Amino acid sequence: ILLFLNFPIQDLSLPNGTPVDTSSPASSSSLLNRLQLDDDLDGETRDLFVTVDDPKKHVCTMETYITYRVTTKTTRAEFDLPEYSVRRRYQDFDWLRIKLEESQPTHLIPPLPEKFVVKGVVDRFSEEFVETRRKALDKFLKRITDHPVLSFNEHFNVFLTAKDLNAYKKQGMALLSKMGESVKYVTGGYKLRSRPLEFAAIGEYLDTFSLKLGTIDRIAQRIIKEQLEYLVELREYGPVYSTWGGLEVELSEQLEGVSACIGNCCTALEELSEDMTEDFLPVLREYILYSESMKNVLKKRDQVQAEYEAKLEAVALKKEDRPKVPTDVEKCQDRVECFNADLKADMERWQNNKRQDFRQLLMGMADKNIHYYEKCLTAWESIIPLLQDKPETK
Amino acid sequence: VLSFRAVESQSEGQCVPVDSLWRRYSEFELLRNYLSITYPHIVVPPLPEKRADFVWHKLSADNMDPDFVERRRIGLENFLLRVASHPVLCQDKIFYSFLTQEGGWKEMVNETGFQLKADSRLKALNATFRVKNPDKRFTELKHYSDELQSVISHLLRVRARVADRLYGVYKVHGNYGRVFSEWSAIEKEMGDGLQSAGHHMDVYAASIDDILEEEEHYADQLKEYLFYAEALRAVCRKHELMQYDLEMAAQDLTSKKQQCEELATGTVRTFSLKGMTSKLFGQETPEQREAKIKVLEEQIQEGEEQLKSKNLEGRDFVKSAWADIERFKEQKNHDLKEALISYAVMQISMCKKGIQVWTNAKECFSKM
Numbered sequence: 001i002l003l004f005l006n007f008p009i010q011d012l013s014l015p016n017g018t019p020v021d022t023s024s025p026a027s028s029s030s031l032l033n034r035l036q037l038d039d040d041l042d043g044e045t046r047d048l049f050v051t052v053d054d055p056k057k058h059v060c061t062m063e064t065y066i067t068y069r070v071t072t073k074t075t076r077a078e079f080d081l082p083e084y085s086v087r088r089r090y091q092d093f094d095w096l097r098i099k100l101e102e103s104q105p106t107h108l109i110p111p112l113p114e115k116f117v118v119k120g121v122v123d124r125f126s127e128e129f130v131e132t133r134r135k136a137l138d139k140f141l142k143r144i145t146d147h148p149v150l151s152f153n154e155h156f157n158v159f160l161t162a163k164d165l166n167a168y169k170k171q172g173m174a175l176l177s178k179m180g181e182s183v184k185y186v187t188g189g190y191k192l193r194s195r196p197l198e199f200a201a202i203g204e205y206l207d208t209f210s211l212k213l214g215t216i217d218r219i220a221q222r223i224i225k226e227q228l229e230y231l232v233e234l235r236e237y238g239p240v241y242s243t244w245g246g247l248e249v250e251l252s253e254q255l256e257g258v259s260a261c262i263g264n265c266c267t268a269l270e271e272l273s274e275d276m277t278e279d280f281l282p283v284l285r286e287y288i289l290y291s292e293s294m295k296n297v298l299k300k301r302d303q304v305q306a307e308y309e310a311k312l313e314a315v316a317l318k319k320e321d322r323p324k325v326p327t328d329v330e331k332c333q334d335r336v337e338c339f340n341a342d343l344k345a346d347m348e349r350w351q352n353n354k355r356q357d358f359r360q361l362l363m364g365m366a367d368k369n370i371h372y373y374e375k376c377l378t379a380w381e382s383i384i385p386l387l388q389d390k391p392e393t394k
Numbered sequence: 395v396l397s398f399r400a401v402e403s404q405s406e407g408q409c410v411p412v413d414s415l416w417r418r419y420s421e422f423e424l425l426r427n428y429l430s431i432t433y434p435h436i437v438v439p440p441l442p443e444k445r446a447d448f449v450w451h452k453l454s455a456d457n458m459d460p461d462f463v464e465r466r467r468i469g470l471e472n473f474l475l476r477v478a479s480h481p482v483l484c485q486d487k488i489f490y491s492f493l494t495q496e497g498g499w500k501e502m503v504n505e506t507g508f509q510l511k512a513d514s515r516l517k518a519l520n521a522t523f524r525v526k527n528p529d530k531r532f533t534e535l536k537h538y539s540d541e542l543q544s545v546i547s548h549l550l551r552v553r554a555r556v557a558d559r560l561y562g563v564y565k566v567h568g569n570y571g572r573v574f575s576e577w578s579a580i581e582k583e584m585g586d587g588l589q590s591a592g593h594h595m596d597v598y599a600a601s602i603d604d605i606l607e608e609e610e611h612y613a614d615q616l617k618e619y620l621f622y623a624e625a626l627r628a629v630c631r632k633h634e635l636m637q638y639d640l641e642m643a644a645q646d647l648t649s650k651k652q653q654c655e656e657l658a659t660g661t662v663r664t665f666s667l668k669g670m671t672s673k674l675f676g677q678e679t680p681e682q683r684e685a686k687i688k689v690l691e692e693q694i695q696e697g698e699e700q701l702k703s704k705n706l707e708g709r710d711f712v713k714s715a716w717a718d719i720e721r722f723k724e725q726k727n728h729d730l731k732e733a734l735i736s737y738a739v740m741q742i743s744m745c746k747k748g749i750q751v752w753t754n755a756k757e758c759f760s761k762m
Contacts, residue, residue: 205580212577219569226566230559237552244545247538250727254734261738355584359762362591366756370749377745380738387735 049073050145050160052138055130056087065089066130068137072160078152084161090115092165093137099155100144101293105300106342107150108350110143111289112136113282128274132282139286143353149342190306195298199340202347203298210291217284220276227273231266238262257383268375275368283361287354294350301339308332419444422470424503425492429483430625431508434632435715436483437722439476440621442469448550448613450557450606461607465614472618482718518631521638528637529712535719536630543623546616553613557606568599587762594755601751605744612740615733619726626722629715636711640704647697654690657683 054069072084093112100109113136123129144150158168195203238259245255311329422441430438446462457463474493477483488503495502574592578585 208580209577212573212580215573216570216577219566219573222569223563223566226559226562230556230563233552233556233559237549237556240545240549240552244549247541247545248727250723251730251734254731258734258738355762358584359587359759362759362762363756366752366759369752370756373745373748373752377742377749380741380745384735384738384742387731387738 047075048145048151050141052134052141055134057125064125066125066133068134070141070160078157079161081161086160086162086165088159088165090133090137092159093140095165095169096155096159097140100150100153103153103155104150105297106339107147108290108294108297108343108346109150110140111286111293112140113286114289128278132278135279136282136286146353147346147349190303190310192302192306193309195302196305199298199301199343203295206291206295206298210288213284213288213291217281217288220281220284224273224276227269231269231273234262234266234269238266253389254383254387257386261379261383264379265376268372268379272368272372276365279368280361280365283357287357290350297343301336301343304332304339305336308336419466419470421492421500422473424500425489426473428488428503428506428508429477429486430628431512432486432488432506433482435629435711436480436718437622437625437629438483439473439480440618440625441473442466442614443617443621448547448554448617450554450561461610465610469614469618481721513632513635518635521635522631525634525638526641528634531716532630532633532712536627539623539626539630542626543620546620546623550613550616550620553609557609561602561606564599564602566599567595571596571599584762587758587760590761591755591758594751594758598748598751598755601747605740605747608740609737612733612737615729615736619730622722622726626719629719633711633715636704636708640701640708643697643701643704647694647701650690650694650697654687654694657687657690 049072051071052068053071055066056068058065058067067087067089070084070086070088072079074082090112094115097109097112100107113133144153144156150156159165162168194200238261241255241259241262245252245259248255308329311332315326315329419441426438426441429436443466445457446459477489483489488506491499491502571592574588574595578588578592581588
């Protein structure tokens, strides 16, 4: 990848000899996509590392908010320094996401955790909430880092390196019209007749996928709810053994032991529910958001194809005898092909990552439950000798 | 050995129509009644509950539920075993004929006239309030049995709620089975792993039924001692009654002696209605007084003899009752310890099953 970047972009041309339209970022990125020999970035070939950590609360007159430290380590030429450390807040990540969607419309942009949280229900500054958000933001940047095209995006670079991001944001607004980024892909009013089979299949897959995830989310929530209600009863149950222990002489130690044991199980259960809430549910919801944004990209692709087909039809109707198809129709065709290629490549990458993510998530869920039962098992096994204790041996 | 065989055949007979079951239970009640009245110094084993109480799942509140009927059968069998292994009760002839005699047993019991020995509830209640010097140990024991009853019923109530909630947690996991199966249908590489993991979730959800059924046996063991608390209290009440009786007899004797003295000396020490009437209606003739004194002296002698025997009775009762109470305490400590151990073993088994299922599921997930 490094090798290719040393060539000036203008010198690249398509295999059939026609020069590439380099003013459109889409075609250059798709070219890079096609020229990549190896997508898999192992530890050895990785040249960009990004981490999100160290959340800090800032109290200002107008508002209170959290910033996170974004650390970058890289050997890439696009970066002036090998290391960077900047502070970013949620709205900065949100800005990045929007810029990526605008500048890389043919690619699947990873999701961000929900922007707004219901005040009063969730404490935005609680340790658990901040940590959950930090993990999601870290995942967001790592997904971009792993992407062979998105990781080279200019906005991403600035996000990782700029001391004053706000200044760049304002500048960006002014340059918008010059760059013509977002304008290019706002194709309005074209209706696609039929989605090609492979993309229809992706659409159907995403529909069912997000539906199933929604069901799993509801089940997981229900389980947590039932567990917490079980916990309430257990918290009353344990102490009754203790009360009984106070009543007995011979059995008081044994009864106290049972009471303490139940108390330990309560602690273990509380940990299980907390872990599931903090680690499991957010990832599910992230993937549901991912599916939604992916479906939007599919729709955009449909739009691009629709525009091309409409323009092609218009040319055909003119019945002009031209040896060459007009350039703007050619550009449309180009766009469709690039979009399709980008999307397919991204889908494959996404499917693979999804498989790994869910493998890890579900194994994690199993692990949490195993640890819960192990803790309870230890507690009960440890009191067996106490229960069997004969009074004479005391 | 013979009585054990008879017990089993009796219990088997209970599997027959509903009617005969109810008659049988009432015969058990009659037997226990007889034993409680005939041996008031013994902590008589209790019967299992007539109606399902402390239920965790609405289904088993039904008295006809086969699980409940079966548990009650076991409870009745346990009752007979308790009586049979009691050093005093096992020798009772009525108990022996309960085990061996098919017909006419009811009549036989009633012919003993045991009901006549029964103390009225009102009399017992009265004694409880008015007794002045009961044996401290019995007062403490009564207090203990009240507390025991309170703590065990609390425990059983909460346990039932705990069981209910645990049932809910396990059953919801069954939904994972279905959704994993549906999801696996649209996946290529992940499909098999998801599908097989879903199967383990179904196994997990189903496992709670057996777990909770086993726990019911633990609950039954606790219930037995809940009802034993009542038997303990009955012995304490009997002591209070006897003590009160004794106190009343002593009081009566004292007042008679006083009357006698007053008549003999002619002085009225304390206010008495007789004194007043004699003042109002004139003094009695010496002959009348002599007659009265004689009657009183006879009564006093009778009273002293009665008091002596009552005292003896009372002391005997306290001695034999306390011996049985000590026996009961040892039995209780042993049984409850065993019950707690078996409960811990049940919990350990449940944890191990949980670890097994989730480990299996984890392996399926790892193959995704």
